[in-house]
């Protein structure tokens with residue numbers, strides 16, 4: 366996994382798995398395990414976002430000179446998802462199953478479309494633009 | 510490096526009224542089809558050539574499926590591929606109006622045997638589809654790095670064009686405008702391109718995107734997505750002349766029938782792979798759209814069995830055979846998938862437009878945006894799924910016992926369409942309410 370596309374796509378995959386475990390637990394009414402699972406999911410996503418927002422996007426923007434381009438759209442979608450995280454955390458707090466499942470359905474749609482754009486376009490662009498320094502950038506991302 | 514910025518943009522989605530206009534009209538045409546079945550009863554299920562049957566078929570293929578598929582494509586192209594349909598609002602108004610008039614005139618023309626109505630239908634449908642195809646073709650052509658979905662959509666639209674041309678031709682022959690020697694085989698070629706081309710290819714292309722996305726399934730195998738749509742399109746290109754050669758006495762029936770094994774097997778493969786992917790999904794909770802999709806894929810397998818049954822020469826001449834195949838192709842495969850998609854597209858779009866406006870107004874915490882399941886509760890969607898499944902079973906039985914069951918199947922179809930319409934209206938009403946609240950918030954600042 367020496368490039369951005371593979372590394373970050375695998376991380377999406379990992380987050381998806383935690384997402385569906387949390388959803389399955391909560392749909393069975395198991396808040397004891399479902400609550401912490403949700404928390405684990407949110408933390409995994411926040412870590413993923415941080416790797417992008419603190420390292421990948423700024424470096425990409427520096428090399429391409431574009432700050433209003435695709436990275437900006439990705440940031441907007443992150444904030445869209447963060448709003449849903451906040452709502453989902455509240456539902457976990459209140460143990461409101463119906464609300465949670467509606468929110469997780471909505472999140473899944475946003476998250477999957479977002480991931481597809483990153484995996485099919487942005488990461489490939491990043492791998493090309495950052496060709497010489499990919500492994501150094503990946504190291505900095507890991508360190509976030 | 511050429512940076513394709515547009516394909517990452519979110520705000521290229523057309524106004525919500527573009528797709529919703531199609532989605533809200535379609536169930537009404539489904540309801541008209543149900544009324545037809547209620548009124549004409551067994552007559553509509555006695556032979557495929559009955560006027561009521563032809564009217565019913567087109568209320569479903571054009572009124573229900575056609576409208577939803579056109580609306581969804583105009584919505585999806587900018588979002589999936591960053592390539593908006595040019596002048597989308599104008600195109601929407603014209604296409605929606607012409608197709609609606611055309612479907613009504615076609616159905617009425619068939620029923621009343623009124624050639625003037627049929628001619629009106631040909632003009633309206635021809636015009637409406639040509640505007641749609643031209644607009645969508647421009648958007649599809651602009652896409653620089655097409656993926657399997659876009660390639661499939663291109664072929665689907667080409668198949669629609671062929672279907673429409675053949676439809677206009679058989680329509681002109683049927684209404685005596687031109688004299689046509691091969692009316693029956695041409696009709697079969699028309700419906701082959703319509704169902705196995707336009708509808709089937711669009712279902713396949715969309716599946717590549719949404720099946721993995723909705724349920725976190727593995728991706729479709731790359732070799733399949735690269736080849737399947739081309740193979741199907743090519744197979745139809747060869748089947749059509751073989752079939753017409755049989756129709757004009759130049760070839761034995763066996764030739765097109767044996768050739769048809771190829772597309773039949775390809776569809777079987779697609780259904781099998783899709784069911785397998787869904788079986789191996791990572792998302793564990795089930796949902797309504799998944800159940801609709803599974804119904805559609807199982808229906809493809811049922812269609813294959815019915816089709817094989819029809820290869821036994823004596824059976825193919827029973828009027829029940831083509832009707833049964835029609836029921837499972839239209840209601841089993843196409844309506845199931847298209848109907849199921851609405852339960853994702855409609856609540857998501859409503860949420861998406863409201864949420865974007867909320868962010869633009871910075872009104873988080875002041876106005877609450879309902880989530881997808883608050884826009885259409887699962888319970889209501891599920892009720893309609895049951896009505897749809899009941900309709901499918903009743904229609905199947907009604908093919909064999911039309912006297913007894915045709916009207917009951919019509920009633921069931923009516924219930925299913927009314928429930929679908931109510932669910933769409935429910936989402937629209939919630940959308941309007943919250944949109945109004947957002948406007949009030951904006952005004953109060």
Ligand code: HEM
Pocket residue numbers: 557558562563566567570571575630631634635638672673676677679680681683692693696699700703704707708
């Ligand atoms: C401009 C649009 C269309 C026109 C004018 C049209 C016209 C016709 C006509 C006149 C017939 C009957 C011919 C006869 O009795 O010999 C027919 C049959 C049929 N068409 Fe269309 N059509 C159109 C679009 C479509 C589309 C888009 C589909 C499918 C997606 C479709 C599916 C069918 C089917 C399944 C039949 C056979 C019906 C039966 O056997 O009862 N048509 N069409």
